[in-house]
Amino acid sequence: MHRRAAILAAGALVALAILVTAGLVGAASQAGRGRLLASTGAAAPSDPLDPLTADEIQTTFKVIEGSRRLARGTYFPLVKLDEPAKSAASWTPGAHFGRRAYADVFDHAANQHYGAVVDLNTKQLVSWTPRPGVQPAVFLSEYATADALLHAYVPFKKAMRDRGIDPDDVYVDLWAPGDAPSSAAPGTRLIRMLAFYRGKLPNPYDRPIEGIVVTLDMNHDRVLDFVDSGARPVNTTSSGSATRERTGLKPLVVTQPDGPSFRIDGRNVAWQNWRFRVDYTPREGLVLHRIGYEQGGAVRPIIYRLAMSEIYVPYGLPDPNWVWRTAFDIGEYNLGQFAVAQEKNADVPENAVFFDSVLAGDTGSAGGSYALPHAVAMYERDGTSLWQRTDPTTFARDARFARELVVKAAYFIGNYTYEEEFVFHQDGSIDVHVNATATTLNQGVDTTTDGDRYGQTVAPKIAAPNHQHFINFRIDFDVDGTDNRVAEENVVSAPSMSGNAFVGQETPLATEQFRDSSPATSRSWVVESASKVNALGEPTAYALEPGDDGIPRQRSDFPALQRAPFAQHPFWVTLAKDAEQYAAGDYPNQGRAGNGLSAYDSAENVDGKDVVLWYSLALTHHPRVEDYPVMPTESLGFRIVPDGFFDADPALDAPDQTANG
Numbered sequence: 001m002h003r004r005a006a007i008l009a010a011g012a013l014v015a016l017a018i019l020v021t022a023g024l025v026g027a028a029s030q031a032g033r034g035r036l037l038a039s040t041g042a043a044a045p046s047d048p049l050d051p052l053t054a055d056e057i058q059t060t061f062k063v064i065e066g067s068r069r070l071a072r073g074t075y076f077p078l079v080k081l082d083e084p085a086k087s088a089a090s091w092t093p094g095a096h097f098g099r100r101a102y103a104d105v106f107d108h109a110a111n112q113h114y115g116a117v118v119d120l121n122t123k124q125l126v127s128w129t130p131r132p133g134v135q136p137a138v139f140l141s142e143y144a145t146a147d148a149l150l151h152a153y154v155p156f157k158k159a160m161r162d163r164g165i166d167p168d169d170v171y172v173d174l175w176a177p178g179d180a181p182s183s184a185a186p187g188t189r190l191i192r193m194l195a196f197y198r199g200k201l202p203n204p205y206d207r208p209i210e211g212i213v214v215t216l217d218m219n220h221d222r223v224l225d226f227v228d229s230g231a232r233p234v235n236t237t238s239s240g241s242a243t244r245e246r247t248g249l250k251p252l253v254v255t256q257p258d259g260p261s262f263r264i265d266g267r268n269v270a271w272q273n274w275r276f277r278v279d280y281t282p283r284e285g286l287v288l289h290r291i292g293y294e295q296g297g298a299v300r301p302i303i304y305r306l307a308m309s310e311i312y313v314p315y316g317l318p319d320p321n322w323v324w325r326t327a328f329d330i331g332e333y334n335l336g337q338f339a340v341a342q343e344k345n346a347d348v349p350e351n352a353v354f355f356d357s358v359l360a361g362d363t364g365s366a367g368g369s370y371a372l373p374h375a376v377a378m379y380e381r382d383g384t385s386l387w388q389r390t391d392p393t394t395f396a397r398d399a400r401f402a403r404e405l406v407v408k409a410a411y412f413i414g415n416y417t418y419e420e421e422f423v424f425h426q427d428g429s430i431d432v433h434v435n436a437t438a439t440t441l442n443q444g445v446d447t448t449t450d451g452d453r454y455g456q457t458v459a460p461k462i463a464a465p466n467h468q469h470f471i472n473f474r475i476d477f478d479v480d481g482t483d484n485r486v487a488e489e490n491v492v493s494a495p496s497m498s499g500n501a502f503v504g505q506e507t508p509l510a511t512e513q514f515r516d517s518s519p520a521t522s523r524s525w526v527v528e529s530a531s532k533v534n535a536l537g538e539p540t541a542y543a544l545e546p547g548d549d550g551i552p553r554q555r556s557d558f559p560a561l562q563r564a565p566f567a568q569h570p571f572w573v574t575l576a577k578d579a580e581q582y583a584a585g586d587y588p589n590q591g592r593a594g595n596g597l598s599a600y601d602s603a604e605n606v607d608g609k610d611v612v613l614w615y616s617l618a619l620t621h622h623p624r625v626e627d628y629p630v631m632p633t634e635s636l637g638f639r640i641v642p643d644g645f646f647d648a649d650p651a652l653d654a655p656d657q658t659a660n661g
Contacts, residue, residue, distance in 0.1 A: 045099060046093075046266050047091075047093075047097075047266060047267070047268075047277075048084045048088055048091055048097040048098070048099070049081075049083065049084070049267075049277060049279055049289050049290075050081075050266070050267060050279075051080075051081055051279055051280050051281065051357060051358070052079070052080065052081050052101055052358070052360075053358065054358045054368070054369045056099065056101060056120050057079055057101070057358070057359075057360045057368070057369040058365060058368060058369065059101075059118070059120055059123060060079055060101040060103055060118045060120070060360070061076070061079075061360070061364045061365035061368075062365050063118045063123055063124065063125050064076075064103060064105060064116050064118065064125060064364075065364055065365060067124075067125040067128075068105075068116075068125070068128065070105070070107070070364075071107045071109065071110060072109075073107065073108055073109050074105060074106065074107045074108070074364070075105075075106050075108060075139055075141060075362045075363065075364075076103050076104065076105060076106075076139075076360060076361075076362045076363070076364060077104045077106055077136035077137055077138075077139035077334070077362055078102075078103065078104040078136060078137065078139075078282060078283065078334055078360075079101060079102070079103045079104075079282070079359075079360035080101070080102055080281050080282055080283065081099075081100075081101060081102070081281070082100035082101055082102040082117050083578070084097070084098065084100075085578050086304060086305075086476075086576065086578060086610075098119070098121060099119075099120040099121055100117055100118060100119055100120060100126070101117070101118045101120055102115065102116070102117055103115075103116045103117075103118070103360075104116075104136040104137075106136050106139070108189065108218060108219055109219060109220075110219075111187065111188070111189055111219045112130070113130075113131040113132070113134060113135065113136055114128060114129060114130055114131060115127070115128075115129040115131055116128050116129075131587070133187065134586075134587040134590075134591070135189055135587060135589045135590045135591075136587065136589065137176075137283075137331060137332055137333055137334045137587075137589050138174065138176055138191065138332060138333050138334075138589065139334075139362045140337070140361065140362050141362050141363060142174065142191060142218060143174050145218070145221060146172070146174050146191050146193060146216055146218075147172055147174075149216055149221060149222065149223060150172050150193050150214055150216075150223070151167060151168075151170075151172070153214070153223050153226070155223075155226050155228075156212070156214065156223075156226065159212060159228050160195070160209070162231060163209065163231050163234060164234075165197060165209065165234065165236075169197060169198050169199045170195050170196070170197065170198060170209065171195070171196045171197075171198035171204035172193045172194065172195055172196075172214075173193065173194045173195075173196060173205075173414055173415075174191055174192075174193060175191070175192045175193070175194065175325065175327070175414075176191070176192075176327065176328070176332040176333070176589050176590070177190035177191060177192045177215065177324065177590060178192070178323075178324030178325060178326050178327075178560060179324055179326065179559040179560055179563075180192075180320070180323065180324030182215050182224060182225050183224060183225055184215070184217055184224055188217055188219055188224075189217070189218040189219050189590070190215055190216065190217065190218065190224070190590065191215070191216040191218050192213060192214065192215050192216070192324070193213070193214040193215075193216065194208075194209075194212070194213065195208075195209040195212045196208055196209060197209055197234055197235070197236050199236060201237075201238075201239050202239060203239070203439060203629065203630075205414075205415040205438075205439040205441070205442065206235075206238045206239070206439060206442065206459075206462075206628070206629045207234065207235050207236060207238055207442075207462075208234075208442045208443055208444045208462065209234050209444060210232040210234075210321075210443055210444030210445070211227075211228055211229045211230050211231060211232055211321065211444070212227065212228055213227040213321045214226050214227070215227075227321065229320075229321055232444040232445060232446055232461070233444060233445075233446060233461040234444055234461065235444070235459060235460060235461040235462050238459055238462070238629055239629075253350070254349040254350045254351050254381075255350065255351065256351045256380070260351065260353065260379075260380055261380060261403070262378070262380070262405060264353070267279060267355065269378070269407075270294075271380075271405045271424065272403070272405070272424075272426050273293050273294045273295070273650070274291070274292075274293060274294075274405070274424050275290070275291070275292045275293070275294055275299050276288050276289065276290060276291040276292070276424075277289040277290050278355050278376055278378065278407060280336065280355070280357040280372075280375055280376060280409075281307075281336050282334050282336040282337050282359045282360070283330060283331070283334045283335065283336050283582075284307045284308055284309065284330060284335070284336055285307075285308065285335055285336035285339060285375075285409050285411055285420065286307065286308075286336075286375075286376055286407070286408075286409035286420055286422075287305065287306070287307040288303070288305070288306045288307070288407065288422060289304065289305055289306075290304060291303040291304075291306060291430075293428060293645075293650075300480055300645075301478040301479070301480065301481065302477070302478065302479060302542060302645070303475060303476060303477055303478065303640075304476040304477075304478045304576075305474070305475075305476040306422070306432075306473065306474075306475050306476070307473070307474055308330065308335075308420055308434070308471065308472070308473055309330065309472045309473060309474040309566075309581070309582050309583040309614065310328060310329075310330045310331055310471075310472045310564075310566060310582055310583040310584045310588070310596075311327070311328065311329040311330055311335070311418070311469060311470065311471050311472070312326070312327070312328055312329075312468075312469075312470040312472075312560070312564040312566070312567050312584070313325075313326065313327040313328075313329060313416075313467060313468065313469050313470075314326045314467060314468055314552070314553075314554055314558075314560055314561070315441065315465050315466070315467040316454055316455075316465060316466040316467055316468070316553060316554075317443065317454045317455070317465040317466070318454070322443075322465065325441070326560035327413075327414075328563075328564070328584055328588040328589070329413050329416075329418075330582070331582055331584050331585070331586075331587070331588035331589065332588055332589045333413060335411050335413055335418075336359070336411070337359060338411045338412050338413050339357070339372045339375040339409060339410070339411055340409075340410035340411065340412055340417065341372070341373050341374045341375075342354065342374045342375075342376075342377045342408070342409075342410060343374070347377065347408075347410060347419075348377040348379055348406075348408060349379055349381065351379050351380065352377045352378065352379035353377070353378055353379065354373070354374040354375075354376065354377050354378075355375060355376040355377075355378070356371060356372060356373050356374065356375060357371070357372040357375040357376070358370070358371050358372065359372060375409060376407065376408065376409050377406075377407075377408045377409070378405070378406065378407050378408070379405075379406055379408075380403055380404065380405055380406075381403075381404050381406060382401065382402070382403065382404075383401075383402030383403060383404035383425065383426075384401070384402060385399065385400075385401065385402060386400040386401060386402035386403075386426060386427065386651055386654055387399070387400055387427075387649070387651060387654075388400070399658070400651065400654040400655075400656065400657075401657050402425065402426060402654075403426060403654075404423050404424065404425055404426075405423070405424040406421055406422070406423050406424075407421070407422045407423075407424075408420065408421045408422075412438065414441075415438055415439040415440065415441050416436060416437075416438050416439070416441075417436070417437050417438035418434060418435070418436060418471075419433075419434070419435035419436075419437070419633070420433070420434055420435075421433040421434075421435070421637075425651075426650070426651045426654050427642075427649065427650060427651040428641070428642040428645065428646060428650045428651075429639060429640065429641040429642065430639070430640040430641075431637055431638075431639055431640075432473060432637050432638050432639070432640065433635055433636070433637035434471050434617055434635070434636055434637065435633045435634065435635045435636075436469060436619060436621075436631070436633070436634045436636075437630070437631050437632070437633040437634070438630065438631060439629065439630060439631065440458070440464035440621075440623050440627055440628065440631055441464070441465070441467070442458070442462050442463065442464050442628070443455070443462070443463045443464070443465055444461055444462065445457065445461060445462065445463045446461075451463025454466055455622070455623055456622070456623040456624060456625060456627075457625075458623065458624075458625050458627060458628030458629075459628050459629070462628065464623035464627060464628060465623075466553075466620075466621065466622050466623070467621050468550070468552065468553060468567075468618060468619065468620050468621065469617075469618065469619040469621065470552070470564065470566060470567035470616050470617070470618050471616060471617045471618075471619075471636075472566040472583040472614055472615070472616040472617075473614070473615050473616075473617075474581065474582075474583065474612060474613075474614055475544070475612065475613045475614070475615065475640070476576050476610075476612045477527040477542065477611060477612070477613060478610070479527050479528065479529050479540060479541060479542050479645065480529040480531070480532040480540050480645075481529060481531060481532070482576070482609075482610040483529065483530040483531050483608050483609070483610070484527050484528060484529060484530060484608070484609070484610065484611050485508065485510075485527075485528050485530050485539075485606070485607050485608055485609075485611075486508070486509045486525060486526070486527055486528075486573050486606060486611055486613070487506045487507060487508050487509060487525070487526045487528065488506070488507045488509055488515060488523065488524075488525055488526075489504050489505065489506050489507075489522075489523065489524050489525070489526055489543070490504070490505050490507070490518060490521035490522070490523050491503070491504050491505075491521055491522040492505055492521055506526070508607065509525075509573055509606070510605060510606065510607040511603045511604065511605055511606060512572075512573060512574045512575060512600070512601045512602055512603050512604050512606055513572070513573060513601065513603065514565070514568075514569035514571060514572045514597070514601065515569065515570075515571040515572075515573075516569055516570065516571070517546055517549050517570055517571070523546065524543050524544060524545050524546060525543065525544045525571060525573075525613065526541050526542070526543045526544075526643055527541060527542050527543075527544070527611065527613065528540070528541040528644075529541065530607075530608040534644050534645070534646070534647050535647040536644075536647075538644050539644065540644055540645045541642075541643045541644045541645060542640060542641065542642055542643060542645055543640070543641050543642075543643040544571075544613060544615060544638065544639075544640055545638060545639040545640075545641055546570070546571070546615070546638055547617060547636060547637045547638035547639065548617050548618060548619065548636035548637065548638070549570040549615075549616060549617060549618045549638075550618035550619075550620050551618075552564075552567045552568065553620070556568075559593070562593035563584060563588060563591055563592065563593050563595070563596075564583075564584055565583070565584075565596055565597040565598045566583040566584070566596070566597055566614060566616045567616060567618070570615060570616040570617075570618070571613070571614070571615055571616075572597050572600075572601065572613070572614040573606060573611055573612070573613055573614075574597070574600045574601060574604075574606070574611070574612050574614070575604055575606055575609055575610065575611065575612070576609075576610040576611060576612045577600070580600045580612070582596060583596050583597050583614055583616075584596040584597075585599070597614060615638060617636045617637065617638065618636075619634060619636055621634070
């Protein structure tokens, strides 16, 4: 009973999905969070890029189960649309299109991993590929299995009682194993577990139980290694909740009495000349496709696909119980499964509209699928000044107030919550933001000195260690088509008699390569059309203006850093290839160096070709006392801006709203 209580108390989507797929909670009894949405699951796809429906997920399960003799205990860690080749982008509405699903299939007892592709039109298994030597991401059912194993393990229960804690009051958190050694045979599927005091209080991450790390052999469902490095004090009282809410806020009402200014057709969005699709995958979460700008009745392409690709989070504490904590939050856990069901006036304003999604459970046709209501939100908001000027002789002002369109998703992954925002502007630019909030991963400490050496003591007996977040985005540019070239721009001083001159230097990047940031030269990168020019005869182009990036603080030979090439260098350019989607590779869980961007960069020629840019944001988090018990939202981002794409400011025609005031 205690295991079920611990899972339910966590209040997480993953826990609910476990209960649903395990048959412990029926779909009819779910209260909203995991409720199957008939409108999401039953609607037939109308576009090759539409995410899988509930019916298609069930078809995928049944085709694989009917075509292969699956062993008892075979799981489906990932089921998603087998995205059509980019060459299918020329598809026109109403035309026939193929539909295929991809599934990771994992026989956990035999430690056998396969990739399966199902043709959803013909209901045939079209490929079955063994994937030796790689592990799929942590999957939902493992959370319940690991919790049960640990709570039944006698040394664990004794370690808790030695600390004066009832084992049933302990919340255990599941982690991919990182690079720490273990007693396991090579290739064994591993999980590591951490302990937090739950009791009857909310937010167990506020109360770490330090010194305990348990490694599980998930092929044989057993505890493999148990580390108890000694008891430290445990804070069992911090609740992470305000004792009383402040008062005095007057209502701030956001309304659009005539409805939003955007139009939605399926998953296609039209707003202020912008055109794009809002899609969703269980790995990346929010994906935008076919971003373009309409002019003269035609949509000019800018970006074919834009999505967050990977997140690498290393901790800076040299304690052996911490060194292995180097999460790859997307590839090790399939981040898209952990979508927050966004709420009006909590996550987004009152005028938001929502896109729901539906994802597969991991137990096959018996478990089916579950819904992600409000997985993506979209809303308009005021954006302060768009532009303004004042006539120097008449003093007449000409000004426009900006409107912005925000597309937002949020994901809770263990103690952290990430919010992802794409902000479309009327001037043709796009801001990309990532917000980090929720709870720092905390450490139980004996003294203030221990806590402050590699982080910050934030409460009695609790410290928050230093750590970093590297967040990579994959941007498949198609600036006025697929024939693009990439250049690097640096601003440098120029010789002059007056000594005040500086110029922009443009250096072509003709081959696949990585580059580092250079704030000293205001470095940016430009993607130019190789065939289209603007009114001045210059290539039409978009620029990537870097934002919050940084360098890793780990030694260059640190094993996890070797698996995260996107953290070593923030900018990469590669040829667009359908199979190259993830900056750390397809399977970073228990992975090795040399995958992802390290393998994609083959120094091939990219001049005039279809190119992809990869850019990494970085947050170096030296925690503050004020980050406990819940961390105020930290925001970082970069910009994608027109650089000769238009012949003039595209926001000149923005409506004058002063008459309405």
